[in-house]
Amino acid sequence: AQSVTQLGSHVSVSEGALVLLRCNYSSSVPPYLFWYVQYPNQGLQLLLKYTSAATLVKGINGFEAEFKKSETSFHLTKPSAHMSDAAEYFCAVSGLNDYKLSFGAGTTVTVRA
């Protein structure tokens, strides 16, 4: 079964600083990979998805993620954090023929003024 591991349950960054959220997947074949964001009292919103067309994926709100097969990683980054980026972020994986997403435990981001 596909699975992902998110390193770090909490990340605190200063406004304007780099945001880096780590995600490693376990899969013997290229999977579908996603990052979702959850703002307080809301559902999950898709940030970006890996399509295999490009290893560097750009998403909404200035986020991007890089697929590295050699490292089985799909880390999420944003060059300059904004206060509105405070939320919980989930990495998720699905096999090519699966219809279920497996989610990581999530990383809560706080942004310091």
Add this chain to the structure above:
Amino acid sequence: GAGVSQSPSNKVTEKGKDVELRCDPISGHTALYWYRQSLGQGLEFLIYFQGNSAPDKSGLPSDRFSAERTGGSVSTLTIQRTQQEDSAVYLCASSLRALNVDSPLHFGNGTRLTVT
């Protein structure tokens, strides 16, 4: 159109009572999922509906949990004889087709269930 709608947004119930949680998916979406989000944990898959196919119930934690989807649209998740460990946020999601990279999941805002 409108997004995935869930009701109620909050539900407080006494231990032992039955509860029903409702999900209205995006119109035209054939796939519907229920996930559970417990405090400090990730999302746990519960059940999946796709068109007229038999649902995948492999994630339901016990026989107290059941779900149905009427007319390929609205879905109801029922928890019988609720227990305190059932307290969680229950999230519904839909997608245009079975999940793939071109048909990602769209989530509702969830129902926060508290069992006292």
